[in-house]
Amino acid sequence: MQKGHYIFSGHDTVELARQYATPLYVISEDIIRNNIRNIKSAFEKEHIDYAVNYAGKAFLNTAMCKIIKDEGICVDTVSKGEMYTALKAGIDPQDITLHGSNKSEEELCYALENGIGCIVIDSMYEISVLNELCEKKSRKQNVHIRVTPNIEAHTHEYVQTGRIDSKFGIPIGMALRAAQKVSQTRYLKLTGIHCHIGSQIFAQKPFIIAANNMLELMSNIEALGLDVHELNLGGGFGVNNMTDEELFSVKDYASALKELLEVKCPEIDIPVPKIIVEPGRYIIDNAGITLYTVGTIKEIPYMRKYVSVDGGLFENPRPGMYDAVYRACVANRFEDEPNELVTISGRCCETDTLINDILLPKCYPGDIVAVINTGAYNYSMAGNYNRLPRPAIVLLKGDKSELMVRRETEEDLVRCDEVPSWLK
Ligand code: LLP
Numbered sequence: 001m002q003k004g005h006y007i008f009s010g011h012d013t014v015e016l017a018r019q020y021a022t023p024l025y026v027i028s029e030d031i032i033r034n035n036i037r038n039i040k041s042a043f044e045k046e047h048i049d050y051a052v053n054y055a056g057k058a059f060l061n062t063a064m065c066k067i068i069k070d071e072g073i074c075v076d077t078v079s080k081g082e083m084y085t086a087l088k089a090g091i092d093p094q095d096i097t098l099h100g101s102n103k104s105e106e107e108l109c110y111a112l113e114n115g116i117g118c119i120v121i122d123s124m125y126e127i128s129v130l131n132e133l134c135e136k137k138s139r140k141q142n143v144h145i146r147v148t149p150n151i152e153a154h155t156h157e158y159v160q161t162g163r164i165d166s167k168f169g170i171p172i173g174m175a176l177r178a179a180q181k182v183s184q185t186r187y188l189k190l191t192g193i194h195c196h197i198g199s200q201i202f203a204q205k206p207f208i209i210a211a212n213n214m215l216e217l218m219s220n221i222e223a224l225g226l227d228v229h230e231l232n233l234g235g236g237f238g239v240n241n242m243t244d245e246e247l248f249s250v251k252d253y254a255s256a257l258k259e260l261l262e263v264k265c266p267e268i269d270i271p272v273p274k275i276i277v278e279p280g281r282y283i284i285d286n287a288g289i290t291l292y293t294v295g296t297i298k299e300i301p302y303m304r305k306y307v308s309v310d311g312g313l314f315e316n317p318r319p320g321m322y323d324a325v326y327r328a329c330v331a332n333r334f335e336d337e338p339n340e341l342v343t344i345s346g347r348c349c350e351t352d353t354l355i356n357d358i359l360l361p362k363c364y365p366g367d368i369v370a371v372i373n374t375g376a377y378n379y380s381m382a383g384n385y386n387r388l389p390r391p392a393i394v395l396l397k398g399d400k401s402e403l404m405v406r407r408e409t410e411e412d413l414v415r416c417d418e419v420p421s422w423l424k
Contacts, residue, residue, distance in 0.1 A: 078098070
């Protein structure tokens with residue numbers, strides 16, 4: 001470990017860049033486990049009957065599933081690909097939930113054949129489709145109904161999902177009808193209800209209001225003579241990209257929830273439900289950084305200095321999609337005074353700014369830049385724009401480092417290409 005280098009989770013990041021090449025996603029298993037334990041201990045401290053379903057969409061691969069399994073939590077999936085990954089990694093099918101606003105019959109069949117624990121129904125239409133598929137396969141299936149509780153949480157419009165005007169879920173006003181419809185089927189068993197009000201939310205209040213509305217809905221469902229005992233409140237716990245300071249306290253959330261459950265459930269005369277949460281970002285975001293090598297540096301006089309790195313839009317589309325803001329450092333000169341205002345841009349044929357106007361020490365080609373807190377929705381949303389191979393992911397545990405995903409090659413890029421007969 002060299003003095004003046006940026007150390008992440010006990011590792012010299014300049015060494016990692018040298019050993020594994022750049023661009024490189026770096027993930028710390030120790031931080032992931034710590035984040036999971038934070039959530040577990042917050043709920044355990046309040047003696048809440050709970051389960052954590054890690055939202056795989058934030059970051060999923062085989063090794064990640066092994067960590068999830070080892071920590072004894074469950075996983076929320078949204079596609080056959082995510083289910084396949086979780087099953088292949090050895091996660092108990094009962095610990096897998098399937099979500100999706102437009103699940104294909106193929107996905108539903110796959111879920112049924114593999115004994116997936118819970119399917120979250122997202123529309124009236126899905127109730128009949130799933131019941132018919134269950135009948136064909138002579139299988140009963142536990143389901144939840146996803147409800148939009150009409151909550152507007154303050155977050156980016158693209159990740160606000162609790163409003164009535166949403167492609168997700170069934171509006172709360174129609175949820176009773178949906179519950180009734182499920183109860184009239186032969187093969188579906190309604191065990192709970194679900195809501196997810198959005199992502200990257202910092203305030204506790206919208207979560208508690210949503211929980212309150214959902215408890216009332218549970219009581220109305222129970223009044224129909226149905227026994228629903230699980231309340232899935234979704235994910236969305238906000239993380240702070242700009243400092244290490246915690247902006248969303250899971251401890252406070254669990255304690256506010258406990259208070260609500262204690263007061264509300266006796267008031268509306270329902271048993272206290274099992275609470276399920278589905279955090280993705282909170283578990284993985286600060287466990288990840290991305291390392292880049294600086295290439296071209298271009299100064300537009302009196303205007304801007306562009307520091308180009310070997311990544312960009314293809315491996316982190318979030319600045320472009322959500323105006324996501326990141327912090328970064330020059331890993332090989334971590335202790336130098338930041339004295340130049342620059343823009344870090346990617347290498348795509350596009351203005352793929354990664355970070356606008358950031359103060360860094362003077363950069364030179366060959367420097368290693370580390371962008372911080374890139375664990376969530378970077379690798380999982382990466383693509384091959386400009387036919388660029390996706391970066392490798394290295395996993396850190398204690399003082400060990402090993403690949404969890406190898407770097408794609410050009411051969412991988414043409415792997416699925418076919419040449420129609422008339423072009424041969
Ligand atoms: N549960 C459901 C049903 C969800 O739709 C989501 C996220 C989560 C849980 C996990 O939310 P989290 O705890 O990670 O905030 N690509 C966007 C985020 C989209 C989130 C979609 N749903 C981004 O890069 O910010």
